[in-house]
Amino acid sequence: xxTNKNLSPVEKIKAESDALRGTLKQSLHDDIxxxxxxxxxxxxxxxxxxxxxxxxxREERSAKKxxxxxxxxxxxxxxxxxxxxxxxxxxxxxxxEHSTGVFKITTRQTIQLHGxxxxxxxxxxxxxxxxxxxxxxxxxxxxxxxxxxxHPKQSPVHEEVFAYADKLSKLALxxxxxxYEVWLNEKPLIDKKEEEDPLYQERYLPRKFKIALAIPxxxxxxxxTNDLGLIAIVEKGKLIGFNxxxxxxxxxxxxxxxxxPRLGSILGFVRGEENTLKAAYEVIxxxxxxxxxxxRKLSRLKYTVDRMGVEAFKAELEKRCxxxxxxxxxxEFNHRPDYYGWHQNHEKKxxxxxxSENGRILDDEQVAMKTALLxxxxxxxxxxxxxxxxxxxxxxxxxxxxxAIEAILEQFGIIAxxxxxxxxxxxxxxxxxxxxxxxxxxxxxxxxxTLIGKIEPLMEKHKIADDQISIRxxxxxxxxxxxxxxxxxxxxxxYGQYNMHLGGDRDGMRLNKKYxxxxxxxxxxxxxxxxxxxxxxxxxxxxxxxDFAVREQWVSA
Ligand code: SRM
Ligand code: SF4
Numbered sequence: 001x002x003t004n005k006n007l008s009p010v011e012k013i014k015a016e017s018d019a020l021r022g023t024l025k026q027s028l029h030d031d032i033x034x035x036x037x038x039x040x041x042x043x044x045x046x047x048x049x050x051x052x053x054x055x056x057x058r059e060e061r062s063a064k065k066x067x068x069x070x071x072x073x074x075x076x077x078x079x080x081x082x083x084x085x086x087x088x089x090x091x092x093x094x095x096x097e098h099s100t101g102v103f104k105i106t107t108r109q110t111i112q113l114h115g116x117x118x119x120x121x122x123x124x125x126x127x128x129x130x131x132x133x134x135x136x137x138x139x140x141x142x143x144x145x146x147x148x149x150x151h152p153k154q155s156p157v158h159e160e161v162f163a164y165a166d167k168l169s170k171l172a173l174x175x176x177x178x179x180y181e182v183w184l185n186e187k188p189l190i191d192k193k194e195e196e197d198p199l200y201q202e203r204y205l206p207r208k209f210k211i212a213l214a215i216p217x218x219x220x221x222x223x224x225t226n227d228l229g230l231i232a233i234v235e236k237g238k239l240i241g242f243n244x245x246x247x248x249x250x251x252x253x254x255x256x257x258x259x260x261p262r263l264g265s266i267l268g269f270v271r272g273e274e275n276t277l278k279a280a281y282e283v284i285x286x287x288x289x290x291x292x293x294x295x296r297k298l299s300r301l302k303y304t305v306d307r308m309g310v311e312a313f314k315a316e317l318e319k320r321c322x323x324x325x326x327x328x329x330x331x332e333f334n335h336r337p338d339y340y341g342w343h344q345n346h347e348k349k350x351x352x353x354x355x356s357e358n359g360r361i362l363d364d365e366q367v368a369m370k371t372a373l374l375x376x377x378x379x380x381x382x383x384x385x386x387x388x389x390x391x392x393x394x395x396x397x398x399x400x401x402x403x404a405i406e407a408i409l410e411q412f413g414i415i416a417x418x419x420x421x422x423x424x425x426x427x428x429x430x431x432x433x434x435x436x437x438x439x440x441x442x443x444x445x446x447x448x449x450t451l452i453g454k455i456e457p458l459m460e461k462h463k464i465a466d467d468q469i470s471i472r473x474x475x476x477x478x479x480x481x482x483x484x485x486x487x488x489x490x491x492x493x494x495y496g497q498y499n500m501h502l503g504g505d506r507d508g509m510r511l512n513k514k515y516x517x518x519x520x521x522x523x524x525x526x527x528x529x530x531x532x533x534x535x536x537x538x539x540x541x542x543x544x545x546x547d548f549a550v551r552e553q554w555v556s557a
Pocket of ligand 1: 050052073075105106107108109110111112138144145208210222225248249250251252300359430431432433436437438439478479480481482
């Protein structure tokens with residue numbers, strides 16, 4: 001067991017929270033402030049929400065001696081990222097009524113709504129409930145949204161893996177009824193035994209926990225960046241089990257060398273559903289019992305794995321499972337971005353992957369994406385699936401309905417918008433950052449589109465425009481846009497400045513390394529101009545930019 005002598009303050013808040021009820025009811029009734037009581041700001045995360053403020057308006061508010069403009073971000077729990085058309089229509093109206101109206105598709109296959117005022121939280125969650133959606137455990141020190149290969153029903157295995165996402169999500173759902181009491185006005189439990197939680201107990205996990213399921217050869221989920229990565233192994237067209245990888249995670253802190261991004265270590269292969277679920281459960285219990293509860297910067301599973309050692313971790317897992325893992329099976333990833341445009345699945349149904357830059361679904365001067373998707377949803381003839389690349393797939397379209405859906409996509413310019421975007425833009429990811437993220441040091445989703453507009457001409461100049469180099473940007477080193485798993489990663493250090501990382505591979509199997517520190521835009525473009533020139537002139541046939549960067553020793557392997 002871990003020796004957590006000095007528990008972090010959050011540990012006390014969790015343990016004393018009355019199974020995550022905290023004083024949320026009192027906080028909500030306090031009309032004097034738009035904020036919650038301090039402890040409740042931690043508790044509310046377990047209900048899928050964060051207290052934020054509009055950072056663009058901090059100065060103006062302070063000058064007027066007003067408190068910051070507090071509002072809440074709500075993140076849906078959506079294992080596998082699936083919505084029915086009815087849910088889409090419902091969500092459209094909820095977003096319009098209670099939030100900024102923008103659907104933000106996250107890098108974990110779900111939706112966030114921002115800008116919800118305190119008095120609107122309850123109506124928002126109640127409205128979610130009417131369309132069978134909730135935000136339980138979408139944040140907090142628990143298992144988060146379980147993600148899986150998004151491309152719908154490419155094969156029967158895709159369906160099975162999608163079902164696993166749901167099973168894993170249910171397996172690791174906290175047992176507390178607090179969400180139903182606080183937000184949905186359900187009567188308090190008389191017998192608290194009903195919510196006893198053998199997995200999380202009263203202390204929950206030391207930190208957030210993330211699970212992804214990938215289906216080779218597509219690594220759209222970036223499986224190795226998760227605490228627990230499950231890689232589907234298929235033999236003769238049948239899913240036989242999963243390779244298990246543990247200890248992936250990307251968050252780091254500038255100037256704190258004991259924090260680092262890490263890719264998951266493959267422990268072995270586990271066969272069949274019962275053993276897979278058991279192994280996943282026990283990975284979580286090991287983290288619960290051995291994770292660091294003193295220093296939240298060092299509390300993710302990756303540090304537990306490194307502290308215990310991979311072999312000792314595996315031995316502990318086998319002991320808790322009561323069975324041995326088999327040797328890992330061979331697999332190969334060869335693609336990470338989404339497959340845009342029209343495709344047909346194994347049931348002959350059509351699906352269309354829409355390019356939604358950095359996951360922002362709204363109507364703007366370029367394209368009326370939100371209206372278009374509402375119109376598609378209103379037909380009732382398509383489902384929706386989100387991808388970890390921050391896009392949306394319009395899915396399960398019967399061949400007889402394809403024309404009607406296509407006409408809507410044409411009418412609102414979605415097809416032109418998706419076709420027109422360049423390859424690099426379509427593979428890029430940026431996190432939210434300003435104006436809502438309290439941790440942002442620099443812009444990301446509001447800036448990367450502009451920067452890519454300046455990188456594309458450089459790629460054309462060096463005749464590498466048909467090369468889908470992966471470029472990712474985050475506003476701070478926490479890594480929400482997975483920049484350390486990109487060929488070129490930009491990590492914000494201060495407003496307008498980014499560390500530049502190079503040398504990741506294209507498919508998410510190797511992390512990049514820091515190449516230059518705190519570059520502004522002109523320095524970034526100067527660097528890329530000369531790096532692209534060298535790449536264009538000296539690359540071997542088929543060599544990717546990330547591999548070339550390592551071969552040239554711009555960074556070490
Ligand atoms: Fe994240 C914290 C946004 C995926 C690592 N992340 C945050 C917060 C909640 C800031 C905060 O703590 O107050 C950000 C809210 C911004 C906002 O205004 O919405 C935030 N993270 C996001 C999203 C929305 C980025 C996006 O543009 O899509 C992603 C939501 C995913 C979801 O639906 O659950 C998001 N975050 C990630 C990922 C990528 C992934 O999981 O595939 C990572 C890196 C992988 C990992 O977990 O290591 C990630 N977020 C972090 C961290 C660093 C954790 C660590 O181990 O150090 C933080 C900070 C923290 O937890 O203290 C963080
Ligand atoms: Fe915020 Fe940093 Fe995450 Fe970007 S990477 S959303 S700036 S915490």
